[in-house]
Amino acid sequence: MLFLIDLDGTLIDSEPLHHKAWAKVLDLSESYVRYIINTHGIDYILEDYPNSKRLRKLKLEEMLKTENVNLIKNADKFIHFIVNNNINHVVVTNTNKELVEHFKNKVQVLKKLKNWIVREDYKNKKPDSECYQLAIDLYGKKNDHIIGFEDSKPGLAAISCVTPNVYKICRNSDYLKIMEYIKPECRKRFGMPQINLNHMGKKKLKLLKIVFAMAGSLGLVSVLLNLKRGCLTYSERKMDFL
Numbered sequence: 001m002l003f004l005i006d007l008d009g010t011l012i013d014s015e016p017l018h019h020k021a022w023a024k025v026l027d028l029s030e031s032y033v034r035y036i037i038n039t040h041g042i043d044y045i046l047e048d049y050p051n052s053k054r055l056r057k058l059k060l061e062e063m064l065k066t067e068n069v070n071l072i073k074n075a076d077k078f079i080h081f082i083v084n085n086n087i088n089h090v091v092v093t094n095t096n097k098e099l100v101e102h103f104k105n106k107v108q109v110l111k112k113l114k115n116w117i118v119r120e121d122y123k124n125k126k127p128d129s130e131c132y133q134l135a136i137d138l139y140g141k142k143n144d145h146i147i148g149f150e151d152s153k154p155g156l157a158a159i160s161c162v163t164p165n166v167y168k169i170c171r172n173s174d175y176l177k178i179m180e181y182i183k184p185e186c187r188k189r190f191g192m193p194q195i196n197l198n199h200m201g202k203k204k205l206k207l208l209k210i211v212f213a214m215a216g217s218l219g220l221v222s223v224l225l226n227l228k229r230g231c232l233t234y235s236e237r238k239m240d241f242l
Contacts, residue, residue: 001186002144003082004132004159005113007093007100009151010169011079012107013070021062025055041125041154063099069106076109078175083112087186088144090115090135094125115139127154129161136162147185 009015015034022042023030026049036045046052082089091110093100096119104110117135124130136146148159148166159166165185167178 001087002136002140002146003087003089004135004146004148004163005089005091006150006152006155006159006169007091007095007103009072009171010149010155011072011075011091011110012103013072013171014103015151015171017063017066017069021059024062025059038152041127043125060096060099064102066102066106069103071107071109072169072171072173072175074175078179079109079112081179085186088115088139088141089113090117090139092117092131092135094119094131096120125154126152127157129158132159132162145185147182 005011007014008018015037016030019030019034019037022028022037022045023033026033026045028045033042033045036042046055049055081087091113093116095103100116100118115135115138117131117138119125122131122134132148136144140146146163146165148163149169150156150159150166151169156166156168167181169178
């Protein structure tokens with residue numbers, strides 16, 4: 001299993017800090033900057049500025065002045081959940097290394113996450129999937145079950161290229177709720193037994209299929225019957241946590 005996790009707006013509530021910094025540097029309203037970043041990315045604006053490199057430097061300087069960086073609700077418990085259960089993971093961000101280190105110093109629990117892909121590690125930003133593919137190449141294993149965590153449209157577009165199992169995060173998300181949906185997907189790691197079908201009669205097997213099909217139709221679970229392995233596996237539906 002491999003968790004691919006965005007940083008800004010997914011683990012930490014830093015998106016408003018980015019918006020405020022860009023608005024100040026570009027002399028634009030925060031609401032306009034927020035809309036552009038969430039729909040097209042900041043490069044959409046910077047295309048009209050010949051001195052974009054200098055503007056990026058000024059924006060970084062503004063961000064490094066930030067004192068208060070908050071986690072998304074219960075993201076610290078999610079991080080402990082990952083570490084305590086030894087779940088393979090990579091934080092994949094468009095943010096550069098210097099600012100990432102600044103965030104780590106402000107939010108110490110981020111240092112518990114050991115694998116990171118930062119802006120300097122790849123060429124094409126999200127929504128290009130290069131960063132996530134790099135994370136899989138460096139830290140993934142063959143036949144990994146990959147689960148992604150993202151918040152923005154560019155990020156969701158990028159991660160959807162490498163896995164269909166994506167949790168959409170927003171400022172009001174609660175990781176305690178998200179963890180309850182993740183646990184069934186981690187059934188082996190959390191001691192959730194598989195249901196052996198090898199010794200189950202045809203009538204019982206048919207009834208079991210009907211029960212799980214009904215559960216799936218109610219939006220509770222989606223079911224995958226793996227008869228070749230002789231066991232029943234299941235996973236949660238992809239959901240938006242709003």
